[in-house]
Amino acid sequence: MTEQRVSIEVTDGVADVRLTRPDKMNALDPAMFAALANAIDRLNGLVGLRAVVLSGEGRAFCAGLDMASMAGGGSGLDLHVRSFGDANLFQQVAWGWRTLPVPVIAAVHGVAFGGGLQILSGADIRIAGPATRLSIMEMKWGIVPDMAGFALWRTLVRDDVLRELTYTAREFSGEEALALGFVSRLSQDPLGEALALAREIAGRSPDAIRAAKRLANLAAESGAAGILAAESAEQAKLLRSPNQVEAVMANIQKRPPIYTD
Template identity: 30%
Template sequence: MTGNEFDTLDVSVDDDGVATVRLANPPVNAISQEVRHELADAVDVLREDHVRVGIVTGDADVFSVGADVGLFEEAREWTTAEFRSNSRVLGRAFDGIETMEKPVMAAISGTCVGGGLELALACDVRIASPDAKLGFPEHNIGLIPGLGGCSRFVHLVGPGRAKDMIFSGELVDGDRAREIGLVERVADAPEAAAREYASDLLGQPPQALGLAKRAVNTARDTDTQTAGLVESLAQSTLLKTADHAEGVSAFRDDRDPEFTGE
């Protein structure tokens, strides 16, 4: 397993190509200015060719509380242009996770609110502990979720539920989060479950996983005709891959395929 030097994150890539980005900014994994910039660097690690699957996590008690009040107090001294510029650092990190052609999972234990939940929303699959606490309390300081907490959230839970939770600041546990579509899986040990899931994905064809992610995201974000075109083009690309040929051959030979990403 290889590691990378960060001050507020623990970032590692194991020999199989599973990368773990762990928030490590005690006591509550607040997303400070330093964390923002290091998350952007961590996304570059996830993009590396030898990385096949990413896992984003925190610790057993807190995934992340998002930005702390001190950062917002500092932000009051910024011009609006400075605020947008600083926000883009984190926004680009979230967008990078969402758009890269490989699966990225969020393993959520404990508190996951505000910008921490927005980070999880940028991931493809969220796995939460039953007693996790998820939500958007930004109204307590007169703000709204500003980096996906409105725009990504609505796609998962619908506009009514999104507005209700943002208006009220309601926090839901892992089981309720799964009921409303905010997380996809619940597990007593989310990180272990994410690693098991990642292990399963390592046996899948990487290009097919990446293009499936792109096609689904396009279907979410655009009209049916455009999404169908992307889907068709992705399929035509995959038809020419060595992994497709291997999959067909393995099916004919009644054996497990050995995908290489080619």
């Protein structure tokens, strides 16, 4: 399945999603915004989906905004219009990965500047090459991060560190990104490791994985009482369900589980 600017290949429940504008280091133009939003929408309704790996083709994950194509307002969309629930189009291409029901793993290499950093921040898990160059770059252009960055970074990065990086727009490496919380781990082969992790996740009960993601998302926004109640509600639905019974039986019988969606 191929979208303009974005490709999607699904194998055994794992969607390999790639930004496919390598000649421009996958920079974000109106067509890329539309393709990413459409890809998220398609994945959201894909039966049998267990995990997503998000990466960029060529020399970079994503170099951020294509300033030439976005000059003069780019798409002309009203930033105040909430076209995707709580988000506008520009926010959706980062925030939308968080709202997918299955885990998303970003594989990051080359550069991840501005909007590119915000897009990868929407993933559940972020694997980067040590030499990757990252930046909250918007201040360089006299603007602020407006692709859901602050909503995503609040659970990842210390407040004062986030302020410094936003105010200065300075670059930092994959190694520093790991220390600061922007990425989950480093790898010399981010895409290979991300795909391997996605396949491991795809082998777990899809009901339990989706429930765990709902709880993880809720934990960032709710108080203790809400989280405790949600834990109980999710567990009550899982206990003695077909996939939960299959998980137990497969472990007892020492065989691979066979789950249903």
